[in-house]
Amino acid sequence: MVTMSDWIRVENVMQFIEADIRKKTLLKFLKAHHPSTYWHSLRVAYLSLMLARSYAMSEDELERLFCSTLLHDIGKVSVPVEVLNKPGKLSEENWAHLHKHPENGAKLMIQVFANDGVDLDVIRLHHENWNGSGYPFGKKGQNLSLAVRIVRVVDSFDSMTHRRAYNRPKSARDAIQELHAMSDTHYDFDVVRRLHRLFMEHSQDIHGLEHQFNILEAG
Numbered sequence: 093m094v095t096m097s098d099w100i101r102v103e104n105v106m107q108f109i110e111a112d113i114r115k116k117t118l119l120k121f122l123k124a125h126h127p128s129t130y131w132h133s134l135r136v137a138y139l140s141l142m143l144a145r146s147y148a149m150s151e152d153e154l155e156r157l158f159c160s161t162l163l164h165d166i167g168k169v170s171v172p173v174e175v176l177n178k179p180g181k182l183s184e185e186n187w188a189h190l191h192k193h194p195e196n197g198a199k200l201m202i203q204v205f206a207n208d209g210v211d212l213d214v215i216r217l218h219h220e221n222w223n224g225s226g227y228p229f230g231k232k233g234q235n236l237s238l239a240v241r242i243v244r245v246v247d248s249f250d251s252m253t254h255r256r257a258y259n260r261p262k263s264a265r266d267a268i269q270e271l272h273a274m275s276d277t278h279y280d281f282d283v284v285r286r287l288h289r290l291f292m293e294h295s296q297d298i299h300g301l302e303h304q305f306n307i308l309e310a311g
C-alpha cells in the first residue's frame with residue numbers, strides 16, 4: 093500500500109480522489125466551474141504534501157492536510173467565472189465575492205464531510221497572512237496552524253508560477269525569492285525556507301510531476 097509518506101506520482105493523487113465519492117464529486121464540480129482552479133488545487137495539494145513531510149507530521153495529519161488542500165478553493169464555485177477570469181482590476185463587489193470563498197468553502201465542506209478527515213482551518217484560513225493582514229479574519233502568526241501556514245506559502249507559490257487571468261507566470265526561482273522577501277509579513281519564514289530547500293533537493297521530481305499534470309490538463 094502506498095502511504096502519504098512516499099507519495100510522489102500523479103496516479104496516486106488521482107487514485108486518492110477516485111477512492112472517495114465526496115472528493116470526486118466536489119472536484120468534478122470545481123473542474124466544471126473553473127478548470128484552472130481545479131488544476132491549481134491538485135498541484136497545491138501535492139506540493140503541500142511534499143513540504144509537510146519535512147515536518148514531523150503523522151500519516152493521519154498528512155492525509156488530512158492533503159485532502160483539505162485538494163479542496164482549499166472549493167468555495168470558488170460560489171464566485172462568478174467572470175470574476176475569476178477578470179484580467180484587470182477587480183471592483184469592490186468583485187473583491188467581496190472573492191473574499192467569501194474561504195468561508196463558503198468551509199461551509200460546503202461541513203455539509204459534505206462534517207469533520208471527517210478534513211482540516212476546515214486549511215479551507216477557512218488559507219488567505220490569512222503571518223502579520224494579520226490577510227482575510228477573512230486577520231488572524232496572525234502562531235494562531236495559524238502549521239498546515240495553514242504551509243498551504244498559504246504553496247498556494248501563493250503556485251499562483252506566482254502559473255498563468256492566471258491577472259498575472260504572467262514567474263520562474264520558480266523568482267517566486268521563491270519573492271516569498272523570501274515577504275516572509276514575516278505574509279509568510280512563515282521557516283515554511284518558505286523549507287520550500288526553497290525542497291526545490292534544491294527535489295527539483296527533478298517536482299518538474300516531472302508538473303510535466304505530468306500539464307499533460308493531463310492539456311488532454
Ligand SMILES: [Fe+2]
Pocket residue numbers: 164165193218219
Ligand atoms: Fe483561495
